[in-house]
Amino acid sequence: MNTARANHTSTLLNTGEVLVAGGTADTSTGESLASAELFNPAKGRWRVTGSMSTARVFDSATLLPNGEVLVAGGAPAINGNCVATAELFNPATGQFSSTGSMTAPRCSHSAVLLPNGQVLVAGGNNVTDSNSLNSAELFNPATGSWQATSDLNVARAGQLSEVLQNGKALVIGGRDFVNGTFTDLASAELFDPSQGSWSPTGSLSIPDGTPFGSLLANGDVLVARVAFFTPATGAWSVPYGSRGYHRDFARHRKRTAHRV
Numbered sequence: 001m002n003t004a005r006a007n008h009t010s011t012l013l014n015t016g017e018v019l020v021a022g023g024t025a026d027t028s029t030g031e032s033l034a035s036a037e038l039f040n041p042a043k044g045r046w047r048v049t050g051s052m053s054t055a056r057v058f059d060s061a062t063l064l065p066n067g068e069v070l071v072a073g074g075a076p077a078i079n080g081n082c083v084a085t086a087e088l089f090n091p092a093t094g095q096f097s098s099t100g101s102m103t104a105p106r107c108s109h110s111a112v113l114l115p116n117g118q119v120l121v122a123g124g125n126n127v128t129d130s131n132s133l134n135s136a137e138l139f140n141p142a143t144g145s146w147q148a149t150s151d152l153n154v155a156r157a158g159q160l161s162e163v164l165q166n167g168k169a170l171v172i173g174g175r176d177f178v179n180g181t182f183t184d185l186a187s188a189e190l191f192d193p194s195q196g197s198w199s200p201t202g203s204l205s206i207p208d209g210t211p212f213g214s215l216l217a218n219g220d221v222l223v224a225r226v227a228f229f230t231p232a233t234g235a236w237s238v239p240y241g242s243r244g245y246h247r248d249f250a251r252h253r254k255r256t257a258h259r260v
Contacts, residue, residue, distance in 0.1 A: 009061035022056040030078030032057040050095040060111035082107040099144040110161035132177045160211040165219045173208040184209035201234040
């Protein structure tokens with residue numbers, strides 16, 4: 001890259017390029033970056049593009065149906081106050097432009113694109129004491145505005161969120177920060193866009209404060225190091241046990257890719 005950075009966002013664009021934005025260049029000072037750049041896989045090269053209007057770290061970046069990228073929240077420094085502002089990156093112009101601000105400042109939240117074209121943002125940390133949030137809101141790209149929706153059942157930050165094949169959004173794990181201490185969470189819940197409501201679902205067998213994973217071709221969700229979630233049953237399983245888990249996951253994914 002043209003600029004060394006950590007804790008940045010990366011988004012695959014409809015053009016095939018990858019947008020990398022924000023993050024921190026120096027973790028000792030913790031100051032955030034406003035700069036952004038694009039990676040061209042065909043050429044194997046990076047090039048600088050327009051900068052964000054606000055330097056951000058611990059923000060979210062979501063690809064919209066029209067090809068633009070919504071960047072929301074985050075903080076101007078690792079130990080800085082979270083912000084509510086949001087902006088849009090237009091690949092056609094290579095520029096960011098401001099859009100409506102969220103209803104609440106938040107960092108380390110989750111953001112996913114729902115089938116109806118709206119973006120669901122949930123949880124994260126707040127601006128005053130870094131306690132976790134249970135609030136959630138929806139961004140409407142057509143109007144550039146945000147609207148509060150039902151609260152999560154459990155306040156959480158740093159959680160994993162994936163949209164299932166049935167259109168519901170699954171939120172998994174994360175941490176509940178309260179007065180400077182945190183608890184890793186095993187709980188998970190589902191957001192139903194048609195009802196605008198959250199409902200608990202099966203919990204992980206092991207709490208995971210920093211989960212990462214992805215939606216598989218068969219509709220299951222993998223949380224790496226932990227388990228597979230099956231939407232039809234709302235249950236978690238570790239089919240191959242903990243030993244050799246990552247090796248067996250590759251075999252599992254190869255098999256399930258044919259069962260669509």
